[in-house]
Amino acid sequence: MKRIILVFLALVFLASSCTSGLGPGTSPTSPAGGNIVVKGSDTMVNLASAWAEEYEIKHPGVKVSVSGGGSGFGITALIEGTTDICNNSRSWKPEEVENARAKGFEPVSVAVALDGVAVVVNPQNPVNSLTIDQLAAIYTGKIANWREVGGVDSPIVVLSRDNNSGTHIFFKEQVVQAKDKQAEYGPDVMFLPTSQSISDEVARNPYAIAYFGLGYVTREHKVLGIKKDTSSEAVKPDMSTIKDGTYPVARPLYVTTRGEAQGLIKEYIDWILGSDGQKIVSELDFVPHATQK
């Protein structure tokens, strides 16, 4: 019995000693070393991870850890001090800014990329485009059957991110509340916990409709063109339509810090806004932001 315990303890020491050599830039004592913690938007999480990986390669000694959880999660984390940088795909609400001030800082947001929110359906769905009004009606429950918008005679399976998601709030403000500021998501909307579940469900369910950032769109989805109103052209989201504003459901993506960024964090954000960081933005199907340094 004692032997087993000894072996167990030996394994523990072995595990902890061999981990120090792994992972990019894990030594905290190397020069220009440091830790940056990034949390927040799931829309931005792949982008943020790609930045982190690239940055760690270019700047050995710096560790950048990235998590998702939603813009709401990131904002809370920044307020509570459990993160250095918050990724948010929506702007801070007044109450959240108040909370931050109560904790002694002013949240400073910098737009680092532009994102189009794609509205997708299953490839089998014959519908090609929708107006903003139709989209709002679908998401408030006023339109419940595909045939009302030119599709098959079947109930619409309406999918959405949950309320921790910045995209959820952005879509609500931009689309659902476009005409009626008091509108809320309808009673039949299905709030799935994560973007991937939504992506999977749309890909396999012919009656589903969903929205998410362009970065999550795959070959298994069909992207709808969006018309501002019945007389406009249907616009699909891509680099140019997002940049020039013709795609109506686009928004900036932000990183937020406690006060003005300084030191290690400032270097990181500057790098993101620089050509290296923005190149990664394009590679991941987001749109580089105009405020490049």
Place this chain on the structure above:
Amino acid sequence: MRTRKCGKTFLSEGHSPKRRVGEKVIEALIRFSGWITLIVLGLIMILLFREGLPIFGYTDPVSFLFGTTWLPVSSPPVFGILPFVIGSLMITLVALVIAVPIGIGTAAFISEIAPTGLKELLKPIIEILAGFPSIVLGFIGFILLAPLVQSVFHLSTGLNGLTAGIMLSLICLPTIISISEDALSSVPSEYKEASYALGATRWQTIRKVLLPAASPGVVASIMLGMGRAIGETMTVLMISGGRLSIPTNITDPMSALTARIAIEINNASFRGLQFQALFAMGIVLFLITLVVNIVADLVLEKQRRRLRA
């Protein structure tokens, strides 16, 4: 097993004052530790109430429990949890409808019909099922079961209460099976022998003698299984569909109390209204499972006393 040095007499070690003090310290520690489970339970209750009760200053308990709208991040926020209570109950009901007959049947099979060799094989399989992490079951439910349910029942989506209930029954089954099986095998063999002596078949004996005698244990197992089902989080999170309105049908997508808490707790600002409301939901969950467990324990105690007599 190595035998320890039992032969070494303790008299030679003696009862020195130093030893007596050391022993007193250890014994005090032991006496304190005995209470640890009660202490932890108490702490859980205190903290849940501490963080959750404040919400009732914003929303009164009736509107909270019976309100049908849940808008935690709107202005102004609205907190009504009835749809989730109903969702949890519906999913649990589906799980029990499936798990109870199959579970008791399996318990009877293992206890009375299976030959010893098969028994030794079946019990580990049940324990393997018990050990399946709930996230794995949720994953399997999402990838495999949901599309199946969707096509078999011609639904618009497979992410609904029925699918969640089916996967949940897999979680209840080990509890129901093992406790019922224990109850059945602890029925004194005199009962069985008397029944055979009267000319009954094995099935008649099971049905009319053993099951009734074991019924407190079986009922307790169902209650404990129900408690597990109500408390399950990850499986339900992934496959129940996430609709916030009151479900009218088990094939509707719905939300459960547990899943709601899990999704929203990480982004609720600490000690804000949403945070308090989620803790209040925790209180509701805690009280439900408390009641279920106490009743189950009372029922089990009844069986223990009955068998002792």
Place this chain on the structure above:
Amino acid sequence: MSLKKRNLRQIVAFFFLTLACFLVVAPVIYMLVYIGLQGAGAINWEFLSQLPRKRGIEGGIFSAILGTFYLMLGVVVFALPVGLLAAIYLQEYAKQGRIVRLINLSIINLAGVPSIVYGLFGLSFFVLLMKMGSSLLAASLTLSCLVLPVVVTAAREALAAVPNSLREASYALGATRWQTIRKVVLPQAYPGIITGLILAVSRAAGETAPILVTGTAFTAIIPGSPFDQFNALPYHLYAVATQVPGIPSEIKWATALVLLGLVLLFNLTAIIMRARLRAFKRKWS
């Protein structure tokens, strides 16, 4: 009722009972085989020993494995001593009566508390009140509370199984109660206690909800201290299955397989130990 009719009823009834058992066993075996086949292809040494890259699309799951390992270690460090001492009190010191009944009730209730409620408790007590922050330590302690009933119950059974004759012999030689426990009862009860510990650890390894709330983050970094956030297998599975786009499905299944394999390994070890214990006890009595 005629004999023929009764026998017919029995055959029908037994058929249904067998069917019931089959309906339980078949899905278990199906799931095991399916996960095994889907995931085994992606498991190799790199998968197990490398950190995730590109959010888990490439690389391995080492950070998750290590995190789970640290969690299990935490459970051993916190839950074992406390649970064991509690079991010793209940079994060796306490007088059976209302107090013990109350504590028994608390054990049953703790065992029935939903895992997300443990998460809320951990968040409010360890993360906030004790100011540990979202960390490995907070998550470990939360899980230790969750598995406490398992440890206490298993240890109690192990202690109860030690024949009283051994205790009496020890007292006859002049030993005190604690000396008896330490030198006679405990050594006999070790295997049963370890079995319970293994079950507790395996339970802790599989839980997602409590750690989701108290300390996990989907990072590729190894936690440097107990106050850091960490990754763990159940959380990693949750993230790759539902949050990260573009992960090849073999990797999702492989992660599920590793988690399942780990938990099953522990459970089967405990089952085997228990079986050998029973065989040994039969020899003794």
